[in-house]
Amino acid sequence: MGATMKNVLIIGCGKSTAVLVDYLLAEAEKHDWQICAADRDLALAEQRIAGHPRGRALELDVADVAQVEELVRAADLVVSMLPAHMHGPVVEACIHFQAHFVSASYVPLEARELQDAATRNGMTLLWEMGVDPGIDHLSAMEKLDELRGQGARITAFETFTGGLVAPASDDNPWGYKFTWNPRNVVVAGQGVVKFKHNGRYKYIPYHKLFSRFEPLSIPGYGNFEGYPNRDSLKYRNHYGLFNVDTIYRGTLRRPGFCRAWNCLVQLGLTDDSYQVEDLANMTYRDFVNAYLWYDKEMSVELKLRAYLKLDMNSPALEMIKWLGLYADEPIGLKRGTPAQVLQKRLEEKWKLGPDDRDMICMLHKTEYELDGKRWLVQSSMVTLGEDSVRTAMARTVGLTAGIGAKLVLTGEITRRGILIPTGPEVYKPVLAELRQHGIAFQERTEQLD
Amino acid sequence: MGATMKNVLIIGCGKSTAVLVDYLLAEAEKHDWQICAADRDLALAEQRIAGHPRGRALELDVADVAQVEELVRAADLVVSMLPAHMHGPVVEACIHFQAHFVSASYVPLEARELQDAATRNGMTLLWEMGVDPGIDHLSAMEKLDELRGQGARITAFETFTGGLVAPASDDNPWGYKFTWNPRNVVVAGQGVVKFKHNGRYKYIPYHKLFSRFEPLSIPGYGNFEGYPNRDSLKYRNHYGLFNVDTIYRGTLRRPGFCRAWNCLVQLGLTDDSYQVEDLANMTYRDFVNAYLWYDKEMSVELKLRAYLKLDMNSPALEMIKWLGLYADEPIGLKRGTPAQVLQKRLEEKWKLGPDDRDMICMLHKTEYELDGKRWLVQSSMVTLGEDSVRTAMARTVGLTAGIGAKLVLTGEITRRGILIPTGPEVYKPVLAELRQHGIAFQERTEQLD
Numbered sequence: 001m002g003a004t005m006k007n008v009l010i011i012g013c014g015k016s017t018a019v020l021v022d023y024l025l026a027e028a029e030k031h032d033w034q035i036c037a038a039d040r041d042l043a044l045a046e047q048r049i050a051g052h053p054r055g056r057a058l059e060l061d062v063a064d065v066a067q068v069e070e071l072v073r074a075a076d077l078v079v080s081m082l083p084a085h086m087h088g089p090v091v092e093a094c095i096h097f098q099a100h101f102v103s104a105s106y107v108p109l110e111a112r113e114l115q116d117a118a119t120r121n122g123m124t125l126l127w128e129m130g131v132d133p134g135i136d137h138l139s140a141m142e143k144l145d146e147l148r149g150q151g152a153r154i155t156a157f158e159t160f161t162g163g164l165v166a167p168a169s170d171d172n173p174w175g176y177k178f179t180w181n182p183r184n185v186v187v188a189g190q191g192v193v194k195f196k197h198n199g200r201y202k203y204i205p206y207h208k209l210f211s212r213f214e215p216l217s218i219p220g221y222g223n224f225e226g227y228p229n230r231d232s233l234k235y236r237n238h239y240g241l242f243n244v245d246t247i248y249r250g251t252l253r254r255p256g257f258c259r260a261w262n263c264l265v266q267l268g269l270t271d272d273s274y275q276v277e278d279l280a281n282m283t284y285r286d287f288v289n290a291y292l293w294y295d296k297e298m299s300v301e302l303k304l305r306a307y308l309k310l311d312m313n314s315p316a317l318e319m320i321k322w323l324g325l326y327a328d329e330p331i332g333l334k335r336g337t338p339a340q341v342l343q344k345r346l347e348e349k350w351k352l353g354p355d356d357r358d359m360i361c362m363l364h365k366t367e368y369e370l371d372g373k374r375w376l377v378q379s380s381m382v383t384l385g386e387d388s389v390r391t392a393m394a395r396t397v398g399l400t401a402g403i404g405a406k407l408v409l410t411g412e413i414t415r416r417g418i419l420i421p422t423g424p425e426v427y428k429p430v431l432a433e434l435r436q437h438g439i440a441f442q443e444r445t446e447q448l449d
Numbered sequence: 450m451g452a453t454m455k456n457v458l459i460i461g462c463g464k465s466t467a468v469l470v471d472y473l474l475a476e477a478e479k480h481d482w483q484i485c486a487a488d489r490d491l492a493l494a495e496q497r498i499a500g501h502p503r504g505r506a507l508e509l510d511v512a513d514v515a516q517v518e519e520l521v522r523a524a525d526l527v528v529s530m531l532p533a534h535m536h537g538p539v540v541e542a543c544i545h546f547q548a549h550f551v552s553a554s555y556v557p558l559e560a561r562e563l564q565d566a567a568t569r570n571g572m573t574l575l576w577e578m579g580v581d582p583g584i585d586h587l588s589a590m591e592k593l594d595e596l597r598g599q600g601a602r603i604t605a606f607e608t609f610t611g612g613l614v615a616p617a618s619d620d621n622p623w624g625y626k627f628t629w630n631p632r633n634v635v636v637a638g639q640g641v642v643k644f645k646h647n648g649r650y651k652y653i654p655y656h657k658l659f660s661r662f663e664p665l666s667i668p669g670y671g672n673f674e675g676y677p678n679r680d681s682l683k684y685r686n687h688y689g690l691f692n693v694d695t696i697y698r699g700t701l702r703r704p705g706f707c708r709a710w711n712c713l714v715q716l717g718l719t720d721d722s723y724q725v726e727d728l729a730n731m732t733y734r735d736f737v738n739a740y741l742w743y744d745k746e747m748s749v750e751l752k753l754r755a756y757l758k759l760d761m762n763s764p765a766l767e768m769i770k771w772l773g774l775y776a777d778e779p780i781g782l783k784r785g786t787p788a789q790v791l792q793k794r795l796e797e798k799w800k801l802g803p804d805d806r807d808m809i810c811m812l813h814k815t816e817y818e819l820d821g822k823r824w825l826v827q828s829s830m831v832t833l834g835e836d837s838v839r840t841a842m843a844r845t846v847g848l849t850a851g852i853g854a855k856l857v858l859t860g861e862i863t864r865r866g867i868l869i870p871t872g873p874e875v876y877k878p879v880l881a882e883l884r885q886h887g888i889a890f891q892e893r894t895e896q897l898d
Binding site for chain 1: 646
């Protein structure tokens with residue numbers, strides 16, 4: 001081992017880390033790195049390292065602060081792939097023992113207090129280095145800076161991301177399977193949605209959200225619909241878009257998804273705030289019926305159609321039927337909220353098969369004025385999973401975080417303190433290397449008016 | 450003063466206490482009582498006592514525990530007319546210094562822990578002695594006990610109460626003015642509604658609540674509609690209706706109210722969970738427009754109609770217009786939630802005039818089987834305010850609480866500990882005396898099938 005050898009510690013070896021560990025191991029020889037992968041489940045850590053000579057697998061319980069500190073003390077950089085609420089002790093140890101920190105999570109509110117300490121100790125805390133957040137920031141800022149550099153005035157910025165299923169594996173009427181945390185999908189959008197459109201603040205209550213989607217398309221991948229995320233307004237700061245007339249951040253789904261999902265929202269099946277009574281004795285049909293009025297003459301199907309004012313041939317009705325929500329089949333839960341019942345059924349129906357591949361799609365729509373004309377540029381990126389391990393999600397998250405770690409270790413990223421990837425010193429090299437891995441944006445520009 | 454003289458302390462002299470204080474003063478000579486009325490605002494307490502020789506007015510800050518204890522120590526019974534969350538220190542002082550306690554509020558969760566201490570010290574804590582809760586319990590239990598005494602099997606019980614405006618003062622398209630806490634009206638029903646209908650648990654999410662009202666009528670007072678309250682299920686315990694197929698508790702409004710209110714809910718204007726951006730510069734028209742999409746060709750009125758899928762001549766549209774929600778008129782609030790903005794406008798439009806009278810309506814629908822036949826009995830009570838002080842609300846709440854206090858002091862109510870008025874020793878004498886004050890139920894019975 002040379003005197004310049006550096007230790008990289010990866011904490012958490014879940015689904016999204018397969019590509020990350022491979023990437024860092026592949027770069028290890030060249031940069032003289034030692035890669036340590038730690039997880040609660042030692043076998044999982046060993047599977048990630050796969051006997052690589054530059055790698056080492058360790059069992060780690062992150063609740064054991066002494067052990068976390070011992071590992072961080074030996075590290076030059078830590079990539080934390082823990083769930084978002086668990087980074088706290090790791091970040092603190094990084095500042096104290098002078099290791100840089102990289103994560104794919106949003107900057108937690110409480111982490112902002114660490115800015116001074118991190119800067120003082122010369123540490124870089126690089127957050128939001130995944131796909132969403134991550135590649136969205138990198139690609140949006142590259143485009144926005146380029147346009148501003150040409151003297152353009154940005155008037156509208158909309159951005160959409162979706163974790164979907166690859167076209168070849170898209171074999172159900174929803175055009176959707178779970179490729180990520182199912183619970184987040186079931187409760188998505190609860191609360192109020194805020195954005196700005198043509199100079200005006202706009203609000204959409206949750207029960208109207210899935211009826212106010214935007215039709216979109218990505219060349220080569222067909223049509224999509226985008227529904228807005230909860231708070232688009234905070235991206236004004238991140239992207240320097242203080243005077244923009246429209247700012248909107250949304251989630252991509254395949255056409256028809258929002259209308260059908262809206263039926264489940266209208267019924268009340270996504271509520272996670274109370275327990276369903278007598279659940280142990282209920283079938284899925286009983287469950288749906290609990291949200292419809294009593295009528296001894298009408299079937300559950302007919303009542304639902306009348307309640308939601310749907311046409312007889314509405315695709316949404318077929319999609320609900322396909323989910324088996326009318327089935328006289330025991331739910332098999334003793335206790336649960338409506339959202340938990342729905343999630344159970346969806347996990348059965350929207351299961352990603354062993355041969356299925358996932359797909360990450362991203363689309364930015366930027367309107368601007370330049371030379372007295374109005375323009376719209378649409379930048380899109382689609383990437384497919386290679387198999388059930390090297391998924392599109394694992395590739396986009398793992399490569400982005402891995403490249404970020406490399407840039408900090410090699411000194412290309414010199415800023416210290418809390419950082420999200422919106423500056424050129426990050427987005428230029430990261431996007432260039434992502435392109436080498438086939439993660440690249442296409443552009444279409446059209447003149448408006 | 451005789452040796453048997455008793456001291457009654459009334460804490461809180463707000464709107465609903467005018468009739469209560471009058472009632473207790475009128476009974477004071479006969480029972481040898483001294484009535485002390487205490488309020489933060491001494492002038493208000495003095496106005497209630499109005500120089501009566503048996504009365505005394507006092508200034509009291511209920512945050513001053515020492516003063517509360519001093520007053521309670523001298524009292525034989527305390528009627529607390531404070532807001533629901535403020536009874537705590539008063540109840541504890543009552544148990545400690547051995548004064549009985551009467552209130553028109555729901556039993557707070559934390560008060561249930563005082564059951565043993567109250568019983569041990571020989572104190573009666575009589576809660577829910579107002580109108581709703583109060584007269585609803587008294588009248589429901591009288592009817593249910595009577596039917597059960599005849600051998601009837603109760604199959605369904607629905608109960609509705611409304612604080613409305615008297616027919617002679619009903620001069621706006623909503624058939625409604627504020628006669629009680631406006632905020633409670635604006636946020637009514639938020640969360641999920643639970644009830645039981647024909648043997649099945651039923652749930653209605655908030656955004657569907659005001660489209661699932663029940664048409665009702667009360668002889669002599671015309672038509673109403675009832676929408677369900679949040680949790681009807683707990684009344685199974687109170688009323689001994691464990692095996693009933695239907696239990697439903699609702700609020701009464703005049704026809705048309707629910708459909709129009711539903712429009713405000715659908716828009717999202719009743720949300721109390723976030724601040725509206727840039728509120729200081731907005732008109733009511735801007736406020737409504739913030740919940741509609743951007744369209745430079747369409748008016749706010751047209752967008753709203755299309756969004757909510759209303760017919761051109763829909764009465765709901767006229768009712769929204771009448772509220773002035775399309776007006777280009779500054780809101781005049783610096784900060785506020787949507788619900789607070791809406792409340793401000795409603796308080797201007799639904800203001801009870803100095804000559805307006807209010808009205809309390811109550812309706813119980815009880816279905817039962819008796820002698821092999823099925824029956825429906827509808828029991829209804831309507832009472833009008835006499836003027837702007839002796840309102841229907843002040844009369845029903847004040848007389849019920851006052852009679853309750855009298856029955857405890859005279860020893861007709863002998864049970865100790867926490868009590869709500871569901872037993873015959875309370876409902877018989879209270880209902881009998883309410884009838885003398887013209888607060889009486891009418892009955893209609895019809896055979897079903």
